[in-house]
Amino acid sequence: xxxxxxxxxxxxxxxxxxxxxxxxxxxxxxxxxxxxxxxxxxxxxxxxxxxxxxxxxxxxxxxxxxxxxxxxxxxxxxxxxxxxxxxxxxxxxxxxxxxxxxxxxxxxxxxxxxxxxxxxxxxxxxxxxxxxxxxxxxxxxxxxxxxxxxxxxxxxxxxxxxxxxxxxxxxxxxxxxxxxxxxxxxxxxxxxxxxxxxxxxxxxxxxxxxxxxxxxxxxxxxxxxxxxxxxxxxxxxxxxxxxxxxxxxxxxxxxxxxxxxxxxxxxxxxxxxxxxxxxxxxxxxxxxxxxxxxxxxxxxxxxxxxxxxxxxxxxxxxxxxxxxxxxxxxxxxxxxxxxxxxxxxxxxxxxxxxxxxxxxxxxxxxxxxxxxxxxxxxxxxxxxxxxxxxx
Numbered sequence: 001x002x003x004x005x006x007x008x009x010x011x012x013x014x015x016x017x018x019x020x021x022x023x024x025x026x027x028x029x030x031x032x033x034x035x036x037x038x039x040x041x042x043x044x045x046x047x048x049x050x051x052x053x054x055x056x057x058x059x060x061x062x063x064x065x066x067x068x069x070x071x072x073x074x075x076x077x078x079x080x081x082x083x084x085x086x087x088x089x090x091x092x093x094x095x096x097x098x099x100x101x102x103x104x105x106x107x108x109x110x111x112x113x114x115x116x117x118x119x120x121x122x123x124x125x126x127x128x129x130x131x132x133x134x135x136x137x138x139x140x141x142x143x144x145x146x147x148x149x150x151x152x153x154x155x156x157x158x159x160x161x162x163x164x165x166x167x168x169x170x171x172x173x174x175x176x177x178x179x180x181x182x183x184x185x186x187x188x189x190x191x192x193x194x195x196x197x198x199x200x201x202x203x204x205x206x207x208x209x210x211x212x213x214x215x216x217x218x219x220x221x222x223x224x225x226x227x228x229x230x231x232x233x234x235x236x237x238x239x240x241x242x243x244x245x246x247x248x249x250x251x252x253x254x255x256x257x258x259x260x261x262x263x264x265x266x267x268x269x270x271x272x273x274x275x276x277x278x279x280x281x282x283x284x285x286x287x288x289x290x291x292x293x294x295x296x297x298x299x300x301x302x303x304x305x306x307x308x309x310x311x312x313x314x315x316x317x318x319x320x321x322x323x324x325x326x327x328x329x330x331x332x333x334x335x336x337x338x339x340x341x342x343x344x345x346x347x348x349x350x351x352x353x354x355x356x357x358x359x360x361x362x363x364x365x366x367x368x369x370x371x372x373x374x375x376x377x378x379x380x381x382x383x384x385x386x387x388x389x390x391x
Contacts, residue, residue: 001027001131001132001133001134001154001155002023002027002132002133003021003022003023003027003132003133003134004021004022004023004025004026004027004133004134004135004136005019005020005021005022005133005134005135005136006019006020006022006136006137006138006316006331007019007020007135007137007138007139007316008137008138008139008308008309008312008313008316009139009140009141009142009309010309010310010313011141011142012142012305012306012309012310013306013309013310013313014310015310015313015314015317015350015351016313017313017316017317017320018320020316020319020320020327022136022324022327022328022331023324023328024328024332025134025136025327025328025331025332026134026136026154026331027134029154029155029156053072053073053074054070054071054072054073054079055070055071055072055073056068056070056090056095056096057069057070057071057078059086059096059231061228061229061230061231065082065083065084065230066082066083066084066085066086066230066231067080067081067082068080068081068082068083068086084230084267084270084272085230085231085232085263085266085267085272085277086230086231086232087232087233087234087263088231088232088233088234088237089234089235089237090237091235091236091237092106092210092211092212092213092236092237092239094233094236094237096231096233096237097226097233097237097238097239100225100226100227100228100231100233101224101225105213105224105239106173106213106214106215106239107172107173107214107215107216108170108171108172108173108213108214108215108216108294108295109171109172109173109179109211109212109213109214110168110169110170110171110211110212110213110214111168111169111171111179111180111181111184111211112166112167112168112184112208112209112210112211112212113166113167113168113181113184113185113188113207113208113209114152114164114165114166114167114168114188114207114208114209115164115165115188115204115205115206115207115208116156116162116163116164116204116205116206116208117162117163117164117165117202117203117204117205118160118161118162118163118201118202118203118205119161119198119199119200119201119202119203120161120163120196120197120198120199120202121196121197121198121199127195127196127197128196128197129153129155129163129196130155131155131158131163132155133155134153134154134155135151135152135153135154136152136331137150137151137152138150138151138152138153138195139151139308139309139312140191140194140195141191141194142305142306142308142309143299143303143305143306143307143308143309144305145177145178146171146175146176146177146298146299146301147169147171147177147178147298147299148169148170148297148298148299148308148309149167149168149169149187149191150167150168150169150170150297151165151166151167151195152164152165152166152168153165153166153195153196162205163196164208165192165195165196166208167184167187167188167191167192168184168212169184169298170294170295170297170298171298172298175298176301179211181209181210181211184209185207185209212236213236213239214239214294215239216295224238224239225278226238226239226278226280226281227274227277227278227280227281228274228277229272229273229274229277230272230277231277232263232277232280233281234252234259234281234282235249235252236249238281238282250333251282251333252282254282254333255281255282258282259280259281259282262279262280263280266280293315295361295362295366296308296311296312296315296357296358296361297312298361300360300361303360307357310351311351311354311357314347314350314351314354315343315347317350318343318346318347318349318350319343321346322339322342322343322346325339326339326342326343330343337374337378337382340374341378358370
């Protein structure tokens with residue numbers, strides 16, 4: 001589609017902002033079935049094997065190899081596979097990731113539900129769907145029950161009349177908010193008419209749902225363990241995801257060249273130590289500095305119901321006053337230190353309470369680590385520019 005926008009509810013907010021439109025942000029839809037089909041064809045052209053209907057049981061790390069014990073889903077028969085390196089891409093619920101991180105493989109989660117559906121009313125009004133416009137982040141009400149519900153709406157193929165809508169909220173794994181997908185689906189169907197209008201032929205093509213993981217970086221380095229001897233975590237199993245979407249796919253794709261090159265180097269050099277494999281991950285200081293900003297998108301237990309929308313309206317208003325490229329940088333998770341500093345300063349002028357909210361959301365220790373991540377991103381950017389100019 002041509003463009004996309006972000007709009008937070010401002011009915012009870014002192015700060016009113018129109019939709020913030022952005023080009024080249026989340027504007028490409030990927031058909032997962034076709035992508036997987038292409039990947040399968042590529043694998044079949046090599047000596048690789050694809051074995052379906054297996055359940056991971058355990059891994060045995062040995063000096064010269066790693067052995068993986070699996071179970072056939074239907075028969076219950078056990079199978080054993082051996083390799084030089086085990087790459088775990090089993091997603092959010094990876095048992096290996098939990099084991100490597102003492103049962104705490106993620107710090108934050110984004111419960112998400114939605115549908116791919118046909119039959120929404122087309123047009124350019126707020127409750128109609130425009131197949132040339134993507135709705136990146138939209139809220140239609142203030143927070144309740146410790147959840148700030150947020151919508152996304154993305155057009156598919158106009159000829160098929162397929163439009164995807166998501167309802168989700170950002171949260172800490174330790175919060176008391178109800179994270180049940182059943183409850184969220186009930187909210188979805190109850191609140192959908194407040195977001196988009198249907199015509200008489202509306203029907204669901206398929207439901208979409210899941211828990212999208214994230215890790216907030218609070219330390220000088222990436223503290224999450226993403227590897228050990230002969231074991232490497234990738235994607236949502238690694239959990240070093242973009243705070244914009246709380247999804248590991250975008251983060252993994254952005255770092256794909258780096259990840260594949262380093263993995264190949266490890267194979268060629270026959271180096272499968274934890275120290276070496278730990279360098280093969282999608283951790284980025286720029287993303288780390290943004291992760292705590294996502295923390296402002298969830299309400300605190302004692303905060304006003306309008307606090308998330310009001311804060312985000314201040315951020316959106318500051319972005320609207322700055323160069324459009326800064327908005328693109330932010331929502332593509334590649335914002336430069338200089339740009340991020342401009343956003344923070346502008347937001348503080350518009351909404352001075354943001355510093356108080358920072359302490360409420362992050363705590364003194366969390367605020368310190370966020371500032372440290374920002375400083376680290378700035379230092380890395382300066383070193384990169386220095387190295388580039390010296391070549």
